[in-house]
Amino acid sequence: MTDLPLIISDPVKAALDDGRAVVALESTIITHGMPWPQNLETARAIEAEVSAAGAEPATIAVIEGKLCIGLTDAQLEKLAKARNVAKLSRADMAVCLSRGGTGATTVAATMIAARLAGISVFATGGVGGVHRGADQSFDISADLQELAETPVTVVCAGAKAILDLPKTLEVLETLGVPVMAYGQDTFPAFWSRASTLKAPLRIDSPAEIAAAQKMRAALGVPGGQLVANPIPAEAEIPHSEIHPIILRATKDAEAHGIAGKALTPYLLQRIFELTNGRSLDANIALVLNNARLGAQIAREMATKA
Secondary structure, rough: OOOOOEEOOHHHHHHHHHHOOOOEEEEEHHOOOOOOOOOOOOHHHHHHHHHHOOOOOEEEEEEEOOOEOOOOOOOOHHHHHHHOOOOOOOHHHHHOOOOOOOOOEEEHHHHHHHHHHHHEEEEEEEOEEEOOHHHHHHEEOHHHHHHOOOOOOEEEEOOOOOOHHHHHHHHHHHHHOOOEEEOOEOEEEOOOOOOOOOOOEEEEOOHHHHHHHHHHHOOOOOOOEEEEEEOOHHHHHHHHHHHHHHHHHHHHHOOOOOOOOHHHHHHHHHHHHOOOHHHHHHHHHHHHHHEHHHHHHHHHHHHHO
């Protein structure tokens, strides 16, 4: 660990040392998920939601070869304005660090960083998964394998609705990842409160989620938990409305030959255009909702420590 270029901010370090609740937050939502200035405004709002719910926010990014756990407001703004920022996952985070580069952390990379810092709860928008047409492209997000290996509870609004949700759930089951819908029996679908899929597990309180994570650790079972928290009803785009828009955006991506890491940002931007910005409003609402729940879970984890 002495060779690890890890920088934990003073507020996050103080919270960890005191045994207080801390919630990890990713940075690709800032660099790849939203346009300026909504990205900075949303990053600040997410941190404020975590703080208001009684936990310390820890936004994570690689900055000039340092793995930063907790960013200053100046760092947030610089990242939000930056161009051509690397999108880091398990495969390339070490290379970016060793080269002294700057990059935003995906779900997988944020989970790795959270584990290194001793943070057990991470709130995000939606996790990656199995892409449509993966039987030909083999495009499966590293987020799924990370959930099977790294002991962090991840709060999201379900897997991103642009993905093949049935196959994503199948892979998560194969990997032994508990997938819990919060307060409902159906699996949330990011912009929509419900999909056509039944959730593998239902859980109804932050205390239950924290207890399940602690029991998993006691059993010696590796990996984390995926908590699928439905978007607030007033902000959702119903499945029947968003589904044809996703199909059109996917066809547009195919027509332009867009794939790999460029695919998700393209699809999110195209869906933003096709919904006249409504998808961005929904995205902001769901990630704030997840930040609140993440803070509640982190508080339960701290109480039971």
